[in-house]
Amino acid sequence: MVIQQKTGRPVQFEITADARGSLAAWLQRRGGTADDYVFPSRLDHSRPMGTRQYARLVDEWVTAIGLRREDYGTHSMRRTKATMIYRATGNLRAVQILPGHTKIENTVRYLGVDVEDALMLAERTEI
Numbered sequence: 001m002v003i004q005q006k007t008g009r010p011v012q013f014e015i016t017a018d019a020r021g022s023l024a025a026w027l028q029r030r031g032g033t034a035d036d037y038v039f040p041s042r043l044d045h046s047r048p049m050g051t052r053q054y055a056r057l058v059d060e061w062v063t064a065i066g067l068r069r070e071d072y073g074t075h076s077m078r079r080t081k082a083t084m085i086y087r088a089t090g091n092l093r094a095v096q097i098l099p100g101h102t103k104i105e106n107t108v109r110y111l112g113v114d115v116e117d118a119l120m121l122a123e124r125t126e127i
Contacts, residue, residue: 004100011100079110086111090121 039049
């Protein structure tokens with residue numbers, strides 16, 4: 001559980017076994033411990049990386065693997081898992097919990113849910 005910086009509310013999230021393994025390998029490679037920031041500031045390792053540096057890294061990663069920078073950014077990286085869960089299940093309430101939204105309307109806007117999504121879910125559901 002982490003405290004969301006924007007709202008000050010706690011947000012729970014799951015880190016997969018693969019992601020945990022990658023994080024542990026990264027910390028070991030750079031000489032960090034589990035108590036350190038995963039991505040520390042370049043200027044002060046006791047502080048987290050800033051948003052500008054994170055945006056630069058995402059741009060570098062996206063470019064390095066041949067994707068269009070215009071299609072990927074820091075916010076889309078945050079939104080990816082929630083979007084995948086919504087598309088797989090259609091369960092807005094479950095997805096609402098992941099980013100810590102208090103209103104379902106925020107989740108709908110966050111995911112970009114539209115009429116096409118509703119129709120697709122309706123087509124997949126037999127009665």
